[in-house]
Amino acid sequence: MAGHLTLLGNEALGLGSLHAGLSGVFGYPGTPSTEVFEFVQSQAEKMGVRAIWSANEKVGYEEALGMSYAGKRVIVTMKHVGLNVAADPFMNSSMTGVGGGFALCVADDPSMHSSQNEQDSRYFAEFARIPCFEPSNQQEAYDMMRDVFELSETMDVPVMVRMVTRLSHSRADIIPSEDILPQKPLATGHDIKKWVLLPPHARIRNMQLIEKQPELIRRSEQSRFNALTIQPGATLGVIATGIAVNYALEVLADYPDPVHFLKITQYPIPEGLIRKITDVSNTILVIEEGYPLVESRMNGLFGVSGKTIIGRLTGHLPRTGEMNVDHVRRSMGLSVPQTGVSIPDVPGRPPALCKGCPHADTFRALVDAVAAYPDNRMFSDIGCYTLGVYPPYQCGDVCVDMGASVSMAIGAAAAGVYPAISLIGDSTFIHSGMTPLIGAAKQNADITVIILDNSLVAMTGAQETMATGDRLVNIVASLGVDREHIALLNPLPKHHNENVEIITSELAYHGTSVIIPQRACIQGLKTKGN
Amino acid sequence: MKRDLILSGVGGQGILSISFLICHAALEHGLRFKQAEVHGMAQRGGAVQSHLRLSDTIIHSDLIPSGQAHLILSVEPLEVFRYLPYLRPDGIVITATEPFINIPNYPESATLDGWLNQLPRKILIDAKGIAQQIGNPRVANTVILGASAPTLGFEPGAFDTGLDVLFGKKGDKIVAVNREAVRAGYEVARGH
Incomplete structure (x- = not known):
């Protein structure tokens, strides 16, 4: 049909933002949110918009707030658990308010298709006392963004747009607006009482935020979306x-x-x-x-x-x-239609590491190396390598949140666990693994951190990582890890014995060691090949 | 006109391309559609499915309710049965017969054949064999796509412009062999 576009819910939201005078997108990849950023990124050059992946959600939120401070309309994208990481700037941005319209686009994952929990971000919006839009379909995801930015600027608050997996990843035809709003000019003023949250200012801002609430409710009551x-x-x-x-x-x-x-x-x-x-x-x-x-x-x-x-x-x-x-x-007391055929007991087909995945070779070497230590504990993290928890590798006793592999290993080692092994990907390490490693290196904690460097963000679709190869090695050294105990592996079957030896020798060292298997993700190679 | 279909397969088998082509054809026919797909972790060799709804009136739910699907279109025979609760009693199953075995407890072929046999309406297609006959084993999915056309009320030509969009960059030969595959699948299904 003429004028119609076929878009995922996430893409519709991205296009709606672009057509509503957007100047930039920041964020960290995370299913089901990733395509909001990627869609804007795909149009960025054409539309003169900045699209910048951030080291983690907190950084992304603050970068976006900086762009808003400078007067521009901006969105920041993340998954629901990412908002936990960004909770500090999020809660305080409702106090500062905004310059240019500010939208937090957060995608929740009911049923936990790709997540550790199914927390409902609407509670966060209520907690921060800011408005939340929750599109019911792709067209609304597109249409709402104008209202979101306008409300954000008029009421001087950040606005949450809450997506859910099913809308994020469902495609439909939408009709875009013919009227594309221009970007806003750079702001010129200074307003210290608004932007510097020293207690005397913060108390006033808090009161102002409370006083906005009846007007925000009134606007909800009169909204065309309710x-x-x-x-x-x-x-x-x-x-x-x-x-x-x-x-x-x-x-x-x-x-x-x-x-x-x-x-x-x-x-x-x-x-x-x-x-x-x-x-x-x-x-x-x-x-x-x-x-x-x-x-x-x-x-x-x-x-x-x-x-x-x-x-x-x-x-x-x-x-x-x-x-x-x-x-x-x-x-509602209605029956649910049934199919007419008897349904056999179908065996599950869970996701698994890809054929030829570098993580698999690292795990095989690790399994042989830890055979001597039946009391070993492996602290895994968020990424494809979490799948190593399953047979045949069974590498991973714990997986909680981004970066916890390193911090929990430190705590467990302090309690007497030996060997305490962290398994973390290169991107997750940059996101939240560096900070605990600084502390580990300072106290020379008795842990072995394996940073699986596959040179990109694999699970979410091969986004570029911030540090891989030598750059990653140098970062680890600069955090205080002794270069003698930074070991590199080439995770290929032909290097298996050598890799087992390297891991064995670092496990035997009673101090902080970091092992970095380096081999590119095969999915990433395919993507680049296309 | 309303058509609800489940597309099923294993992560990496390319079912999103099939849904793209059906959606493209639907738009050209002036139909509305919604298509829910799976991203993220499940794509790594796990079971994947796509709910695809076509209609000439507004479609509310992105998901197909139980017992409502007119068609389960599968590129892998075992995956059909994971989504059977969605099939309406008079619905049809169209599936490729080539199994994708990446789990240790994949059913014996006799068991799977028994399950397939008890389906009241089905079209079982040796898509790989047909693709090989056409001269390109990679167009097996396109054969399955073509087989969906009669149930969806499309002529085989309905996918032509979509194939141009999807494969145009790879050259005229690839587009042509995919068009041939659509027609081969269509002919198999039309005979049923």
Whole structure:
């Protein structure tokens, strides 16, 4: 169809930003958020926009805040757990407010398709007392960005745009605007009372942020992205948020009775609209993608007298995991269609390291080297190499969060674990592994850190890493690790025996040693080959 | 007109190219579509699927509900059964017969054949064999794509411009062999 574009939810958000006067994108790769950045990056030269991957989400958030301070519209992208890393600037940016419009684009992962948890970022928005937009489809992901930047500038707050896996990675046709907004000029003023969060300033800013709240709620209530439909004769009210709006609408089309319906895709929670639908309903079903945020706020501690509020908290919908049409049908008392055929017990096909992956050769050498140490503990980290936890390698006893492989090994070694082995990729090391390694080197902690240098960010689609090869070796040395105990490996089958010897000798050393297997990711080689 | 289909296979087998081509054809036919796909960790040799919904009216859910899919289109026979709960009772399975064995407990071929046999409506295609006959074993997926056309209500020519977009850079020969593969798959499916 003429004028239509086919875009992933993430790409629609990126294009919406570009068409709304964007000057730059910062961020750190993380499924399911990565394509927001990559889409902007693909258009950056043409649109005169900066696209800069950051060392980690905290750095990215601050870089973006710097661009906003300078008067420009900016987005920063990350996955939900990345926002934990960026929590410090995030919480404080609601105090400083913004210069140019500032959007935090954070992608949550309900059902944990590619993540350690399914935390719901809307709580973070509430915690920081800032607005949150939660597009329900690709077109909204595109359309919302103008409103996001405008609201950010008018109310002087950063704004969160919360995506979820299913929207991030679903493609649809969208109609872009014909009107593309120009970038904003560089800011010239100074406002120390706003930007310097010394306690006397911060107290005033905090009060101002609190005073903005009623206006933010009013804007949610009047937002074109929130909509209340009252149906004469209905006793059931349905409130759906974000992408759950789609599941609700699909089921309502099949539902025999009239239903009041409230769509919420802009926060803070539009209190007035909720009060209206509650007033006219006996039962209110709340359907949310994520935690039961609206449902729990509606219930408060004691519920609403005379009204029945149902959803994830009452077991009408599952307490955890991704929402879908089947769940909504069951919650509304409708049957779920079944296939006619009996379904066999299909063996699982979990992801595995690719054939020829350099990590596999490192793991094979490591397994042989640690055979002498049955009490060894391996602290793994976030990346493709986490898959080494599974047979046939079984390399990894722990994996918690970015960089924890190094810090947890330090703690375990202090408790008496020997050998304590960290397994961390080159990009994860730059993200959060360097800082604990400085401390390890200073105290000469008895740990062996294996930095798997495959020269790119593999799991998220072969993004460029900040340090590989000699540069990475020099960084490790500059953190204080003795060059005598920085060992390089070539992880290929033909070097197996030599690699086992090197690892064995570093395990035997009672101090901080770093082993760096160096071989490029085969997926990355393919990508570059194309 | 509404068509819900599940595309299935193993990470790296190229099902995203098939969904791209179907979406492209849908747009050219003035249809709306939504296509949910899998990124990230699962792409590393794991089971991958794509939910693809085509319609001439608005589509709400990005995911297909249980028992609603008109078609399971698979480039690997075992993967069909992972998504069987989505198939409507009168739905059809179209799958390549060549197994992709990267797990130790992959079913014996007799077991898998038994499962395939009990499907009421299916088209089993030796896509690799047909691709080899055409002269390029790499177009097996395109044979499967072509076989989906009758169920989706498309003529084989519906994928031509999409093939240009996808393979144009690789030269006219590659485009031509893919067009031939679409037609070969179409002919197999049309006979059913």
